Amino acid sequence: MFASAKLYAILDLGYVRPEDAAKVTAGLLSGGAHLLQLRAKGRDRATITAVARELIPLCRAAGVPFILNDYPDLAAGLDTDGVHIGQDDGPLADARAIVGEGKIIGRSTHSLEQAEAALAEGFDYIGFGPLFPTPTKLGRPGIGMENVAEMERRVGSKIPAFCIGGIKRSNLPEVLAAGARRVVIVSDLLTAEDVAAATRSVVARLF
Ligand code: TZP
Numbered sequence: 220m221f222a223s224a225k226l227y228a229i230l231d232l233g234y235v236r237p238e239d240a241a242k243v244t245a246g247l248l249s250g251g252a253h254l255l256q257l258r259a260k261g262r263d264r265a266t267i268t269a270v271a272r273e274l275i276p277l278c279r280a281a282g283v284p285f286i287l288n289d290y291p292d293l294a295a296g297l298d299t300d301g302v303h304i305g306q307d308d309g310p311l312a313d314a315r316a317i318v319g320e321g322k323i324i325g326r327s328t329h330s331l332e333q334a335e336a337a338l339a340e341g342f343d344y345i346g347f348g349p350l351f352p353t354p355t356k357l358g359r360p361g362i363g364m365e366n367v368a369e370m371e372r373r374v375g376s377k378i379p380a381f382c383i384g385g386i387k388r389s390n391l392p393e394v395l396a397a398g399a400r401r402v403v404i405v406s407d408l409l410t411a412e413d414v415a416a417a418t419r420s421v422v423a424r425l426f
């Protein structure tokens with residue numbers, strides 16, 4: 220599932236209340252998301268742990284890898300499939316030492332140079348963006364789509380590379396036309412009236 224993943228869904232607790240996390244995740248999974256991340260910026264460790272414990276069995280049952288954003292130590296203790304870290308979260312080796320071999324470790328990248336550096340360092344996958352400014356990641360400018368094709372050629376041909384940031388069902392055609400082969404979509408799926416149907420419609424357009 221991981222190597223062929225095209226739609227990476229993120230259950231972001233900025234959009235979903237912890238008590239709704241399992242229900243919304245079930246929608247993402249039944250809609251066919253290929254990877255699932257729990258992102259819980261600013262939440263306490265107890266909340267993150269409790270939500271992760273609910274989501275992990277749902278993902279397992281669906282055959283979908285479960286990735287925790289940040290907190291390699293929590294990821295190790297929770298038996299997640301992996302962890303996702305940003306540019307300011309230290310080198311891969313530090314995270315690897317905590318979570319161990321065999322776990323997926325991804326890196327956020329915001330430029331072609333960072334994408335190539337993450338590949339060279341040995342990350343299992345990257346996020347590339349934000350392509351467009353987005354309320355889900357405030358304070359970061361959109362990097363646009365002009366480097367997407369080159370990023371896919373240099374990095375996406377070697378490890379899974381997911382374009383991210385402001386991608387919605389409405390602009391997915393232009394993102395794909397720019398050369399993207401895999402995407403992360405957060406708010407557009409989490410705020411959809413029918414999460415499963417919205418997810419399904421995206422998956423159908425990625426093949
Ligand atoms: N990293 C770069 S953009 C982003 C993250 C986590 C948020 C993407 O969310 P959305 O709602 O799909 O724009």
Ligand code: MG
Pocket residue numbers: 288289303304305308
């Ligand atoms: Mg981080």
